[in-house]
Amino acid sequence: MNTSQAILDGDRLALARLLTQVENNSPAGRAALIELFPYTGQAHLIGVTGAPGTGKSSLVNQLAQHYRKVDDKRVAIVAVDPSSPFTGGAVLGDRVRMRDLSGDSGVFIRSMASRGSLGGLAQATANMAQVFDAAGFDIIIVETVGAGQSEVDIARLAHTTLVVEAPGLGDDIQAIKAGILEIADILVINKADRPGVESAEKALKSMLELAHPTERVFKHHGAYMSVSVPKEHANPNLWIPPIQRTVSTEGKGIVELAGAIARHVEHLRQSGDWAARERTRLEAELEALIRDSLMNRFREDVPQKQYEEVLEQVIQRRVSPWEAVKVLLNGRLK
């Protein structure tokens, strides 16, 4: 049977197999992506990232249950864990925390190893999300272990990015160290049953105020006064990441978190950011594909031997890289 039709018909085995093809970037996977593309663009993509062990999988488990029970939405989960740089293997353990979701045909969980290349991971994740999107999943949640360029790339893919913190991971807030605060649409302090929640929240708040100066602080007669910008004057296009507390092991704070996510979607739609994000994402994808195919064409066009000769001259400092490009392209790809 035709793979794409099977996906559209809700065949789970076909879906699982296509995800493998797409992850491996095989010709069959690409062919199906082309056929499925017209059926994409419907799902809400939620990225969940944060330092190891902050409770991301437990949180995803709760959020997915919420969307199933309260909103009757179909939920797909892509859970990414790192590959070993030495052996290329991986232990993918996120499902351990998601056992509540088993037995529900409205949920599909797929574990994924980060494998070698950074750009490759983001592209593979984007393509897998497209397959889920075409298969009719309303919400696609992508869990990644925080800190690094791949999270930033994957956040670019998501409509809403949650950065998960937990108190008691040391004095510093992990997101600040990792520089992933910038990508947060919503900050989650999970494990709010643990001591240190207050100070974690305070630290996050002060970081946010630096990044989003909605409050002006005046020095008046030697004393600091904080003046809030009146609500009606606030820029409606400005989204200030809210801080949500959760206890994922008990399901506390999940309704409130889902509320914040819904408000973010509303904001994206009203401000036009939803369309802008889609546009940016598709443009980036197009550019990456153009880059890849130009590179492939170049490799087909220029004999490996000639390439190596020119490279050798560059290494010998006889020809500069710029001149080398001129020699190699020599009228090609004008």
Add this chain to the structure above:
Amino acid sequence: MTEKKIRVLVAKPGLDGHDRGAKVVARALRDAGMEVIYTGLRQTPEMIAEAALQEDVDVVGLSILSGAHMALTPRIMELLRANGQTHVKVFLGGIIPDEDMLRLKEMGVAGVFGPGASTEDIIRDVQTAMAG
């Protein structure tokens, strides 16, 4: 195109309460370059078959120490087949009497490992099964 990785589901069906052995095997398979999906304790046959399907694995490795292997293993194989995953190779680790071992192999279990099996044995047998 990336080379196809061997994907393995390591699962612990039944009620026995520790998974040290399963974790050691999971890490050994990772170190042999495989992608191992680990699902944790107390999995029902239905949960295992569902995870195997969603993850599109090539291999399912079961660790059963409770003695319930003759009930659990055929059930899991039946569910895998019902889902259309006829190509999936099933391996079993545990304390398995010889006569059970024979019957399990007749049912189509690709390999059975007793407590004396080394991780090297397991890796080799999985790789051989995948190559063949």
